[in-house]
Amino acid sequence: MSVVALKLAEAPAAPADADPAAAAPVATNVAANVAVPPAPTFESGPRPGERLRDVLRVVIPPIFGIALMIGIWALVAIKSGNIPGPDKTWNAALVLFSDPFYSNGPNDQGIGWNVLSSLQRVGIGFGFAALVGIPMGFILGRFAFMNRMFDPIISLLRPVSPLAWLPIGLLVFKRADPAATWTIFICSIWPMILNTAQGVQRVPQDYLNVARVLGLPETKIITKILFPAVLPYMLTGIRLSIGTAWLVIVAAEMLTGGVGIGFWVWDEWNNLKVEHIVIAIFVIGIVGLTLEQMLLLLAKRFTYESR
Amino acid sequence: MDKKPIVKIENVGQTFDTKQGRFVALRDINLEVSQGEVVSLIGHSGCGKSTLLNLISGLTTPSSGVLLCDGREIAGPGPERAVVFQNHSLLPWMTCFENVMLAVERVFGRKEGKAKLKARVADALEMVHMAHAMDKYPHEISGGMKQRVGIARAFAMEPHILLMDEPFGALDALTRASLQDELNGVMAKTGATVVMVTHDVDEAVLLSDRIVMMTNGPAATIGEIVEVKLDRPRDRLALAEDPKFAAYRATVFEFLYRKQLKKAA
Numbered sequence: 001m002s003v004v005a006l007k008l009a010e011a012p013a014a015p016a017d018a019d020p021a022a023a024a025p026v027a028t029n030v031a032a033n034v035a036v037p038p039a040p041t042f043e044s045g046p047r048p049g050e051r052l053r054d055v056l057r058v059v060i061p062p063i064f065g066i067a068l069m070i071g072i073w074a075l076v077a078i079k080s081g082n083i084p085g086p087d088k089t090w091n092a093a094l095v096l097f098s099d100p101f102y103s104n105g106p107n108d109q110g111i112g113w114n115v116l117s118s119l120q121r122v123g124i125g126f127g128f129a130a131l132v133g134i135p136m137g138f139i140l141g142r143f144a145f146m147n148r149m150f151d152p153i154i155s156l157l158r159p160v161s162p163l164a165w166l167p168i169g170l171l172v173f174k175r176a177d178p179a180a181t182w183t184i185f186i187c188s189i190w191p192m193i194l195n196t197a198q199g200v201q202r203v204p205q206d207y208l209n210v211a212r213v214l215g216l217p218e219t220k221i222i223t224k225i226l227f228p229a230v231l232p233y234m235l236t237g238i239r240l241s242i243g244t245a246w247l248v249i250v251a252a253e254m255l256t257g258g259v260g261i262g263f264w265v266w267d268e269w270n271n272l273k274v275e276h277i278v279i280a281i282f283v284i285g286i287v288g289l290t291l292e293q294m295l296l297l298l299a300k301r302f303t304y305e306s307r
Numbered sequence: 308m309d310k311k312p313i314v315k316i317e318n319v320g321q322t323f324d325t326k327q328g329r330f331v332a333l334r335d336i337n338l339e340v341s342q343g344e345v346v347s348l349i350g351h352s353g354c355g356k357s358t359l360l361n362l363i364s365g366l367t368t369p370s371s372g373v374l375l376c377d378g379r380e381i382a383g384p385g386p387e388r389a390v391v392f393q394n395h396s397l398l399p400w401m402t403c404f405e406n407v408m409l410a411v412e413r414v415f416g417r418k419e420g421k422a423k424l425k426a427r428v429a430d431a432l433e434m435v436h437m438a439h440a441m442d443k444y445p446h447e448i449s450g451g452m453k454q455r456v457g458i459a460r461a462f463a464m465e466p467h468i469l470l471m472d473e474p475f476g477a478l479d480a481l482t483r484a485s486l487q488d489e490l491n492g493v494m495a496k497t498g499a500t501v502v503m504v505t506h507d508v509d510e511a512v513l514l515s516d517r518i519v520m521m522t523n524g525p526a527a528t529i530g531e532i533v534e535v536k537l538d539r540p541r542d543r544l545a546l547a548e549d550p551k552f553a554a555y556r557a558t559v560f561e562f563l564y565r566k567q568l569k570k571a572a
Contacts (some may be wrong), residue, residue: 206396209366212384214413214464224409228400 084275092275125184137196162187176256191240199233310341319372350521389466431463451482
């Protein structure tokens with residue numbers, strides 16, 4: 001991590017050395033023609049020094065943050081004695097990531113397989129939640145009666161930790177794997193229903209008036225007006241769902257076992273390989289961050305008003 | 308020549324139930340709009356002119372009285388009564404072309420082929436000088452341009468009557484003037500029947516054949532009607548010097564600021 005950070009810090013410094021020399025003759029030319037007022041385009045363009053300052057302003061604080069985190073971590077590691085420090089973790093990570101996709105039977109697989117199988121469970125559970133939750137959200141948003149009917153149910157069930165549903169899943173599906181997927185389904189469905197319903201309720205009246213004046217048939221209203229108008233809200237629901245699902249899968253897998261990043265954490269705890277747990281924390285964080293950023297990008301693509 | 312009436316409004320009243328009790332917005336509205344006529348509704352804000360327009364469009368139904376379009380009662384909105392909304396109301400996820408196409412397809416889709424429909428959209432956009440921005444999205448063009456596309460969408464439907472709710476209200480004065488001129492040209496070319504809500508006296512005189520002046524609400528009704536007998540085509544610059552134009556303007560101002568002066572709220 002620190003190696004990457006150092007390289008980032010060096011990169012903008014290199015062009016900065018070259019730029020002042022290149023900019024110098026331009027500057028003297030302008031100074032020679034005193035009668036000519038400075039061109040506005042010249043003024044508005046960022047000068048090399050300013051650009052460097054902007055880059056540094058963005059890059060420097062995160063570097064400090066990461067350095068602080070690593071520093072505290074190293075300090076804690078030295079003080080406690082049994083928590084692995086950054087150096088030890090780094091070396092363990094190099095070994096671990098040299099072969100992420102090995103497989104020695106169901107209980108000993110590479111970290112890559114573990115992450116992928118967790119992602120697969122999240123994908124399936126989330127997919128089913130989307131399949132049920134999005135149409136449900138449309139119905140609740142469109143019909144006030146249904147909204148009032150389901151409101152008490154959703155209000156009651158939403159605050160329940162999805163892990164409380166795990167035993168029910170085990171009872172119904174008899175196997176651990178679908179039970180874990182079931183908990184993902186449960187935790188993903190609420191944000192999806194609620195955000196979709198809210199989106200449907202917030203479709204601007206103007207757009208619906210356009211539909212009414214044109215006399216569009218119901219199918220066209222749904223495909224051309226409701227769906228695109230609700231899409232940004234739906235994507236917010238999806239983003240919240242995936243975020244929660246990724247939080248929950250680790251805990252669910254700790255309980256169910258099998259293959260998965262959550263199980264792996266627990267397994268490495270039983271093996272007392274604490275540095276692997278620390279690596280898992282980083283991996284879980286990075287995967288979660290990536291999912292979030294991908295969905296944010298997708299949402300940006302479909303947000304019309306702010307563009 | 309006796310022109311046939313497109314819209315007939317007979318004894319229409321509109322009341323709303325509010326928390327403070329019943330609110331009478333409009334009462335005893337009687338009006339006929341003939342083919343090819345341009346009528347503007349003018350009055351202080353809150354006089355119910357937009358309410359009246361919504362009644363003609365069918366977006367709302369009257370509490371009493373009846374509205375007829377082509378001899379049939381207006382029971383709901385329909386494409387023969389196109390609306391230009393104040394805030395353009397273009398769908399942001401469609402290009403200008405697609406926005407107009409949505410309307411054209413709805414009205415002519417069953418009878419005409421794809422090529423003919425496309426030609427209709429292109430013609431409508433050409434008419435408001437927006438052919439160059441066909442494939443642009445609404446957020447990529449200016450407010451005035453959006454309203455042009457909104458007008459193109461309405462005209463492309465070849466409606467029996469065109470309803471405009473303060474179509475230029477959200478635009479700056481210069482853009483508004485150029486759109487008014489353009490609208491005047493398009494109306495002359497198509498012979499459209501138009502009912503327009505405005506609060507701009509110059510706009511009303513410049514564009515209308517008749518100006519319907521409404522009394523202040525609550526319980527607003529039609530106060531006076533001025534017939535604007537200025538020759539068409541009307542030229543903004545020439546009219547500025549025209550004493551007849553000034554007289555019409557004065558009449559409307561007289562009504563708005565002497566007879567119906569609104570107490571400062």
